[in-house]
Amino acid sequence: MPAPAVAATVVDLRARIASWRAAGERVALVPTMGALHPGHLSLVEQASKAADRVVVSIFVNPTQFAPTEDLATYPRDLDGDLAKLATVRTDLVFAPTPQEMYPDGAGTVVTVGGPSAGLESDARPHFFAGVATVVSKLLIQVGPDVAVFGEKDFQQLAVIRRLVRDLHLPVEILSGATLREDDGLAMSSRNVYLSPEDRQRAPALHRALERAAARIAAGEDADAALEEARGEITAAGFVIDYVAHRDAATLGQPQDGRPARLLVAARIARVRLIDNVPVSPKGQNP
Numbered sequence: 001m002p003a004p005a006v007a008a009t010v011v012d013l014r015a016r017i018a019s020w021r022a023a024g025e026r027v028a029l030v031p032t033m034g035a036l037h038p039g040h041l042s043l044v045e046q047a048s049k050a051a052d053r054v055v056v057s058i059f060v061n062p063t064q065f066a067p068t069e070d071l072a073t074y075p076r077d078l079d080g081d082l083a084k085l086a087t088v089r090t091d092l093v094f095a096p097t098p099q100e101m102y103p104d105g106a107g108t109v110v111t112v113g114g115p116s117a118g119l120e121s122d123a124r125p126h127f128f129a130g131v132a133t134v135v136s137k138l139l140i141q142v143g144p145d146v147a148v149f150g151e152k153d154f155q156q157l158a159v160i161r162r163l164v165r166d167l168h169l170p171v172e173i174l175s176g177a178t179l180r181e182d183d184g185l186a187m188s189s190r191n192v193y194l195s196p197e198d199r200q201r202a203p204a205l206h207r208a209l210e211r212a213a214a215r216i217a218a219g220e221d222a223d224a225a226l227e228e229a230r231g232e233i234t235a236a237g238f239v240i241d242y243v244a245h246r247d248a249a250t251l252g253q254p255q256d257g258r259p260a261r262l263l264v265a266a267r268i269a270r271v272r273l274i275d276n277v278p279v280s281p282k283g284q285n286p
């Protein structure tokens with residue numbers, strides 16, 4: 001397939017989408033920060049099954065980075081991303097500049113309650129307002145029927161579902177399963193920061209979560225299972241931000257009989273990784 005067309009301005013984006021709308025076509029949006037990997041491409045494939053036209057946004061959103069974080073060094077490779085998108089059906093890439101997205105004087109911030117509290121917000125207090133603001137803008141700019149987000153960013157997914165619900169945005173949010181490397185490490189654009197040694201250690205995150213989830217599902221004490229997971233993750237060389245057992249929908253405390261999730265964020269050297277796995281409700285284990 002040829003490389004997809006690129007729109008850099010909201011005016012151009014809207015003109016192209018208007019022509020599809022005039023033909024009665026359904027539109028899907030896949031928001032990304034680029035440096036695409038197979039996990040992103042799986043979301044694009046899911047989008048192409050749900051709509052006639054697929055828009056992928058590539059924008060490293062400055063408002064979700066703290067001044068101490070990696071905005072300047074975040075991997076960027078638009079040409080490489082376009083070549084990867086040519087292998088799946090993408091009709092349009094929206095790649096705005098920061099000035100296009102946040103024109104001088106832009107001062108509107110979207111904050112979401114509920115699932116934003118705790119976890120990522122404890123380590124990155126600025127994060128969800130930045131994400132909610134840029135995702136609101138993208139949803140308003142594109143006006144898609146569906147938008148697809150990855151379960152890898154599980155709290156982000158819950159925040160976006162709440163944003164869409166609370167603002168009555170007319171879009172269906174779909175989620176895509178986490179694609180993993182063969183050794184279980186969740187694919188992530190930031191994995192390129194890992195040294196070869198830390199790359200060897202990194203699958204410990206997923207292994208520890210899976211073990212703890214199996215123990216909790218088998219009826220063992222959740223606090224003990226989490227403590228053992230923390231020990232394994234620390235032994236692999238990570239500094240833990242959180243290892244948590246939460247209700248999968250609200251991200252509040254887990255409730256008996258409702259789907260739950262184990263979530264982790266941890267740092268190895270200067271690289272911060274996140275991951276999560278499901279826990280089957282009691283009585284529903286294989």
Ligand SMILES: Nc1ncnc2c1ncn2[C@@H]1O[C@H](COP(=O)(O)OP(=O)(O)OP(=O)(O)O)[C@@H](O)[C@H]1O
Nearest residue numbers: 032033034039149150152153178179187188189190
């Ligand atoms: N391994 C994966 N499998 C499926 N979806 C993913 C995966 N990694 C990221 N995504 C999803 O892709 C979308 C864009 O994410 P983003 O561009 O931040 O990529 P990322 O790999 O998560 O990068 P980062 O290293 O910044 O976390 C998000 O909805 C995210 O949840």
Ligand SMILES: CC(C)(CO)[C@@H](O)C(=O)[O-]
Nearest residue numbers: 031032033061131134153
């Ligand atoms: C949703 C998103 C594209 C907003 O910048 C980003 O947080 C991401 O890539 O997960």
Ligand code: BAL
Nearest residue numbers: 033064065127153156
């Ligand atoms: N995938 C989440 C984007 C971020 O960490 O900024």
